[in-house]
Amino acid sequence: MAAITTIYLVYLFTPIVLLFVGSFGDSWTNSLLPSGFTVDWYLELWQDGSFRRAFIVSLEVVAATCAICTAIAVPLAYALYKSASRGVMVAARIVFLLPIAAPPLVLAFGFILVFSSDELPWLGSLWLLIAGHVVLTLPYLLQTLVADMRHLGLNTLEQAAESLGASFAGRFFDIVVPMLRHSLGSGLIMVAALSIGEFQLSNLISGFLYRPYPVVLLQAFYGATGFACAATVVLLSLAILAAAGGAFAARSASAYRQSAA
Amino acid sequence: MSIELQNVNFTYPGTDVGVTGIDLTVADGELLAVIGASGSGKTTLLKLIAGFETTNAGHILLNGEDVSRLPVRDRQLGVVFQSYALFPHMTAWQNVAYPLKIRRTAPAERHRLAVEALARVGLKGFEDRRPQSLSGGQQQRIALARALVFQPRALLLDEPLSALDAGLRGEMRDEIRRLQREFNISTVHITHDQEEALSMADRVAVMERGRLVQIASPRELYDAPATRSIAGFVGEANLWDGTVAAPDTVEVAFGRLATAPHGLAMGSPVTVLVRPENIQVGAGQVPVNTFAGTVVRDRFLGAVRRYDLAIEDSVILGETGIRGSIDIVSIRPEDVRLLPA
DSSP, rough: OOHHHHHHHHHHHHHHHHHHHHHHSSSOOOSOOOOOSHHHHHHHHOOHHHHHHHHHHHHHHHHHHHHHHHHHHHHHHHHHHOOOEEEHHHHHHHHHHHHHHHHHHHHHHHHHHHHBBSSSTTOOOOOHHHHHHHHHHHHHHHHHHHHHHHTTTTTHHHHHHHHOOOOOOHHHHIHHHHHHEEEEHHHHHHHHHHHHHHHHHHHBBBBBGGGGGGHHHHHTTTTHHHHHHHHHHHHHEEEEEEEEHHHHHHHHHHHHHHHHH | OEEEEEEEEEEOOSSOOOEEEEEEETTTTTTEEEESTTTTSSSHHHHHHSSSSSEEEEEEEETTEEOOTOOOHHHHEEETTTTOOOOOTTTHHHHHHHHHHHTTOOOOHHHHHHHHHHHHTOOOTTTTTTTGGGGGHHHHHHHHHHHHTTSSSSEESSTTTTOOOHHHHHHHHHHHHHHHHHHOOOEEEEEEEEEHHHHHSSSEEEEEEEEEEEOOOHHHHHHHHHSSHHHHSSSSSSSEEEEEEEETEEETTTTEOOOOOOOOTTTOOOEEOOOOGEEESSSSSSSEEEEEEEEEEEESSSSEEEEEEEEEEEEEEEEEEEOSOOEEEEEEEEOOOOEEE
């Protein structure tokens, strides 16, 4: 068991370690490890305006995706949990799982068809990119929240709050939302990680001004290996940062609610 | 504040399960226990009073005001749930203060009142603890404090002791009764534990298949149950099929039993009830109702011993503190109760 775990961990972390090593290597051609040490690749990356801009765009897209997903998923998950009809529940589940089943490529073609017309000329805009990311990531958050609601037995707690005089809004914000803080946190980590690394849809629908980091990263692979490694390490850091930010935002919101109790 | 139910009817949508023709009154400051087997409708009754379900017909009155159509939050009733239903993301005092927060009590005042309420239920010093770090009994006390802190019109207890172990249950019975008296609050206590109902309640209501079959004081319910099923449900009982043989005698499978004068018609079928603790070991002072048999089952329960004495094909269930051998028992005529067959 320990051997399998070790092999798996080596398999998992070797590319990451090699990326990190490669990003500080002066030269890396036809050898197992790079030669020399340099921080020039990171300086070059920093001086490249298109990467800097893509970095900011990615952060904006992640932040907006997390915020919109939270605003939609929490009430939607609650409505699904409360739905008395089993048929409605099944239908809703199918609809919200569709974006997972359909490849992002299919979704992207749909976006291109609809939003490149004269009536809806939004292809290439930042908001359409965010909307695309919301469609792709929402099912994951929704799924996590609905599962947690079932596990927590919210019905009895809500009945208790209702008997104590709480209105619907009071019950929702005082009981339901804080109770979901853990699943919201883990769900947002997933949303942030998916959004930051999303390439297929972004590559097809993002405009020149709003290309997220993974799309711009593709260019780096045509240049020096060290530069490509440094750019990828930055994406990795960005993903970790975004995931931590998502979790922190969920916890802060919950802590605020609790302190107001 | 009184609670009154007038001809209340309710069935769950798409089923014939519910309650039918419920008429009952809980007087100001009274504790009414509602008992019954699983599915008898006792929890449905509580849901109707609390407002979690709405009656199909009939009225629910709180101090004369019809609240049948009033939303749960406006009924102003303190409800203690079987699972306590404490909010795990709040501390003990925040849980207790929650109804006060809803009523817009100033933060400092609601903290003071919550701390005071916790002290009244014996939880001084536990204000900042989370429910999950406390024992079942302590959680139960928080639930009680929360249900009482906003001075509700009445208190509804939904099997509040069922999740506690036996030792703690006895302690909490006394605690609930003490608080109920202290607050002088009308209380409906749902339980499946007849011992709990008999020991705590001013009156006990028995439900069967969605109907209220008897409401009486604990003593009356135990001594004079209305039906054979109630007699069997409330406490241990000898229940024998019998026939009236004389104005003070019934015939049972193992012989004739002298009774107090009963006024029933000769030949009428009856159910004969004798409580096990009323079975005397040895021959009685008056030479009636004395039976010889063999002990076929003997259970030592500590303070008492419960035994089955076989007489031909019949069995007499008895309870006694005597530890010696038993071969003859007697029953005083006044301890023989006759119920409808």
